[in-house]
Structures are given as C-alpha cells and as structure tokens.
Amino acid sequence: MHSPEELRRLVDEALGRLELWPELHGQATSVRYSLQVGGKRVRPVLSLAVGEALGAPVAQVMPAALAVELVHTFSLVHDDLPAMDGDEERRGHPSTWKKFGEGVAVLAGDALVAEAFRLAARYESSAVARELAEATLGMIGGQYLDTMVEGYDLAAVHRLKTGRLFSASVTTALWAAGLPETEQGPWRAFAEELGLLFQIVDDILDEDGYVREHGAAAARRYADEAAERARARLAGIPAQTAVLREIVDGLAVRTA
Amino acid sequence: MHSPEELRRLVDEALGRLELWPELHGQATSVRYSLQVGGKRVRPVLSLAVGEALGAPVAQVMPAALAVELVHTFSLVHDDLPAMDGDEERRGHPSTWKKFGEGVAVLAGDALVAEAFRLAARYESSAVARELAEATLGMIGGQYLDTMVEGYDLAAVHRLKTGRLFSASVTTALWAAGLPETEQGPWRAFAEELGLLFQIVDDILDEDGYVREHGAAAARRYADEAAERARARLAGIPAQTAVLREIVDGLAVRTA
Numbered sequence: 001m002h003s004p005e006e007l008r009r010l011v012d013e014a015l016g017r018l019e020l021w022p023e024l025h026g027q028a029t030s031v032r033y034s035l036q037v038g039g040k041r042v043r044p045v046l047s048l049a050v051g052e053a054l055g056a057p058v059a060q061v062m063p064a065a066l067a068v069e070l071v072h073t074f075s076l077v078h079d080d081l082p083a084m085d086g087d088e089e090r091r092g093h094p095s096t097w098k099k100f101g102e103g104v105a106v107l108a109g110d111a112l113v114a115e116a117f118r119l120a121a122r123y124e125s126s127a128v129a130r131e132l133a134e135a136t137l138g139m140i141g142g143q144y145l146d147t148m149v150e151g152y153d154l155a156a157v158h159r160l161k162t163g164r165l166f167s168a169s170v171t172t173a174l175w176a177a178g179l180p181e182t183e184q185g186p187w188r189a190f191a192e193e194l195g196l197l198f199q200i201v202d203d204i205l206d207e208d209g210y211v212r213e214h215g216a217a218a219a220r221r222y223a224d225e226a227a228e229r230a231r232a233r234l235a236g237i238p239a240q241t242a243v244l245r246e247i248v249d250g251l252a253v254r255t256a
Numbered sequence: 257m258h259s260p261e262e263l264r265r266l267v268d269e270a271l272g273r274l275e276l277w278p279e280l281h282g283q284a285t286s287v288r289y290s291l292q293v294g295g296k297r298v299r300p301v302l303s304l305a306v307g308e309a310l311g312a313p314v315a316q317v318m319p320a321a322l323a324v325e326l327v328h329t330f331s332l333v334h335d336d337l338p339a340m341d342g343d344e345e346r347r348g349h350p351s352t353w354k355k356f357g358e359g360v361a362v363l364a365g366d367a368l369v370a371e372a373f374r375l376a377a378r379y380e381s382s383a384v385a386r387e388l389a390e391a392t393l394g395m396i397g398g399q400y401l402d403t404m405v406e407g408y409d410l411a412a413v414h415r416l417k418t419g420r421l422f423s424a425s426v427t428t429a430l431w432a433a434g435l436p437e438t439e440q441g442p443w444r445a446f447a448e449e450l451g452l453l454f455q456i457v458d459d460i461l462d463e464d465g466y467v468r469e470h471g472a473a474a475a476r477r478y479a480d481e482a483a484e485r486a487r488a489r490l491a492g493i494p495a496q497t498a499v500l501r502e503i504v505d506g507l508a509v510r511t512a
Binding site: 081124130141142144148 | 276277279280281282283330334337339340357358359360361362363365366367369370371373374376377378379380381382383384385386388389390392393394396397398399400401403404405416420
C-alpha cells in the first residue's frame with residue numbers, strides 16, 4: 001500500500017511518461033502544457049487508493065486514474081476560455097488560451113477528452129469509458145448551468161461541476177480494479193458522500209455555493225457531516241481502506 | 257439489405273430518438289440543434305452498410321454509426337467557432353455559436369464528444385471507443401495543422417481532417433459487427449482507400465488540397481484511381497458488398 005504522497009508521485013511520473021497520439025502533431029505541445037502546470041492530482045490519487053484498497057496493482061488502475069485527470073484538465077482548459085470564465089491564469093501560470101491562443105486551447109481541451117477516452121479504452125471492457133462519459137456529461141451540464149443560467153440552485157450546479165467527476169474517480173477505479181457490479185453498491189454510496197464533501201469544502205474555500213446559500217457555519221457543518229458519513233460508509237466496506245480513510249480526513253480539513 | 261437511402265432514413269430516425277444524458281440539462285438544446293440542422297449522414301450510412309455486408313443487423317451497428325456522426329458534428333461545431341474558422345452559417349442555418357453564443361457552442365462540441373463515447377461504450381468491448389478515440393485525435397491534429405501551421409503539406413492535413421474519421425466509419429463498424437481483428441485487414445485497406453477517395457473529392461469540390469497542389473485534372477485522376485482501388489479491395493472481400501459498391505460509386509461522382 002502506498003501513501004497518498006507516494007501515489008501522487010506515481011501519478012506525476014505516469015503523466016510525464018504519457019504518450020500522446022502521434023497524429024496530434026504540434027497540438028500535443030499545448031496538451032502537455034495544460035497537464036503539466038501542476039495540480040494536486042487529488043482525483044487520480046483517489047482512484048489509485050481505491051484500486052489498492054481492492055488489491056489491484058497501481059499499474060492496473062493507472063489508465064483510469066489518468067483518464068479522470070485528463071477530463072478534469074480538459075474542463076479547466078475550456079472553462080478558462082474568454083467565452084466562458086475568461087481566466088488568464090491557472091495555478092500561477094498563463095492559462096492555456098492565454099499562452100497558445102483561443103483556437104489552440106479549444107483543440108487542447110478536445111484532445112484531452114479524446115486522450116482520456118483512449119486511456120479508458122485500454123481496458124477490455126467499456127465500463128470505464130461509460131462511467132467516464134456519464135460523469136463528463138454531468139460536468140458539462142453543470143458548467144452550462146453555472147455560466148449560462150441565472151439563479152439555478154447553486155448546490156445542484158456545484159454537485160455537477162465538482163462533485164460529479166470527483167465521485168467518478170472512485171467509480172471508474174472500481175471497474176478498473178475488476179470489482180463486479182453486484183459488489184459496487186457500498187463503494188458508490190461512499191463515492192457520493194466523498195463528492196459532496198469535496199464540493200462543500202470547495203465552496204467553503206471559494207466562499208461560494210453552499211456558503212452563499214446557507215452561510216459559512218452551516219457549510220462547515222454540512223462538510224463535517226458529509227465527512228462523517230463518508231467514514232461510516234468506508235468502515236462498512238470489507239477492504240484495505242486505511243489510506244482512503246486518510247484521504248477522507250485530508251479532504252475534510254484541506255485549505256487549498 | 258437496405259439501400260443507402262433507406263439507411264439514411266434509419267440514421268435520421270435514430271438521431272431524432274437519441275436520448276441525451278439527462279444531466280446535460282439545458283445544454284442539450286444546442287446539442288440537438290447541431291445534430292438536426294441536417295447533413296448527408298454519409299459516415300453513419302457507410303457504417304451501417306459495412307455492418308449489413310457482414311450480416312450484422314442495423315440495430316447492432318447503430319450506436320457505433322451514431323458515435324461517428326456525433327464526432328463529425330462536434331468537429332463542425334468547434335471548427336466554426338470565431339477562434340477557429342469563424343463560420344456564421346452551416347448548411348444554410350446559423351452555426352451553433354452564432355445561434356447560441358460561443359460558450360454554449362464550446363460546451364455543445366464537448367457534449368457531442370462525450371455522448372459519442374457514451375454510445376461507443378454501449379458495446380461490451382472497448383474496441384469501438386478506442387478506434388473512435390484514435391480517429392478523433394487524428395482529426396484534431398489535422399485541424400491544428402490546417403488552422404495554426406502555415407505551409408504544411410495540404411494532402412496530409414486533409415487526410416487527417418477528412419479522411420481519418422471517414423475511414424473510421426468503416427473500422428468502428430467492423431468491431432461493432434463483431435468481426436475478429438484477424439479478419440479486418442482487407443476491410444482496413446478498403447477503409448483507407450475510401451477515406452482517400454472522400455478526401456480528394458472534397459478537395460475537388462472545395463478547389464482545395466489536392467487541387468491546389470496538383471491541379472484539377474490530376475486531382476480528378478487521383479480520385480478515380482482511389483475509387484478503382486476501393487472497388488478492387490471490396491471485390492476481394494468475401495461479404496455482401498453490393499450496397500458498399502454502390503456507395504463507392506456515389507462517392508466518386510458526388511457533387512456536394
């Protein structure tokens with residue numbers, strides 16, 4: 001079993017080694033830039049930890065873990081576009097469109113999605129790809145509601161934008177680790193609570209969503225309750241969940 | 257066996273019935289608009305014809321056929337964006353960004369890709385998704401070379417932009433129809449010639465690519481030679497290829 005910090009190093013190594021499809025030609029440069037300006041890699045680390053809890057080697061779950069990270073990165077690249085949020089910076093670096101221009105940034109996001117599904121399709125079964133496609137569509141729906149619709153329920157929007165793909169880090173890893181569907185129920189309940197926890201803490205850090213709807217104190221209480229439910233779900237799962245427990249605890253108190 | 261015209265009607269019916277992922281919420285409107293402003297459906301018709309030639313029912317190959325059409329539509333929606341080609345019209349209707357705004361159009365393209373992979377993931381095996389992901393990446397690389405790089409070999413650019421996904425209409429259908437990889441060789445050679453034929457005729461109609469590089473007469477000769485090779489490949493395949501032969505003949509003389 002690897003610690004979260006060790007898993008993160010493995011993810012960064014695998015991203016550095018990731019071979020992009022040769023027909024991308026020069027478009028690969030902006031894809032690689034978008035992937036390498038950092039990030040906490042919290043989603044792929046979670047995927048690998050789920051895999052290890054189920055006894056699956058890191059190498060077996062890595063394609064699914066990277067696929068989720070690529071979809072996450074795609075969403076940042078497109079959300080940063082002038083036609084969307086218009087952010088010029090991302091993690092202290094120029095955002096992809098600011099560095100390469102809007103056209104290349106649109107294509108970089110497109111290529112990240114396609115590479116994500118190429119990774120998901122490394123598994124013989126299409127289950128990882130299906131799970132990822134559904135989460136990606138949920139996230140896109142959330143971005144639509146967030147940027148194009150006034151007054152939509154913020155918690156629902158953030159569940160789609162943030163919680164949806166976060167939960168998919170768990171659920172794609174279940175398929176990648178080869179857990180039969182009949183045994184996935186408790187894990188999916190855990191994934192749901194973890195997505196909610198991640199989303200509420202995000203809102204607390206951004207003073208958005210739950211905080212704007214219910215106030216800071218209530219948001220903090222909701223986060224603690226979601227963490228507590230996630231721990232309870234985890235405790236009921238017959239697997240090696242110590243590292244996952246550590247990840248839950250870290251997510252509940254994270255400050256960035 | 258259905259005629260190309262019958263297959264086209266079946267494709268249009270299936271597109272009309274296609275259920276988009278409910279979490280897309282209002283984003284679904286622009287996705288549906290992009291899919292329904294028409295198009296000749298030549299790629300999905302080709303996929304279904306390949307399936308029928310191999311004895312696979314239409315319903316079995318339809319998800320793969322629609323997936324290719326969705327990827328094609330995604331590429332049109334994003335290529336039309338002001339940051340790319342800036343086209344305000346598409347088939348006599350406002351382009352997606354012109355009708356819904358740039359942000360929604362970016363998300364519409366994204367949703368079309370994700371829906372395409374959700375369709376590809378309806379098959380138990382991930383082979384359709386893998387084949388589609390590779391073709392999508394080739395197409396994105398072609399669009400990059402076309403819009404961002406000066407003086408790149410036009411024929412190579414158009415092979416990626418146009419021929420690549422067209423060939424994939426055949427190769428994804430092989431997997432969807434359940435043809436073992438060991439028997440796909442002759443079909444893949446046919447797909448390659450057909451992609452080239454489609455691309456050269458595209459260049460003839462647009463007075464671009466091959467025509468600009470070699471002149472109109474040479475381009476016409478190349479197209480006829482590609483059609484002849486496609487027919488020869490087809491003749492060597494032990495399957496019910498009469499409808500496919502009709503499609504090849506139609507592609508060679510098409511005027512739109």
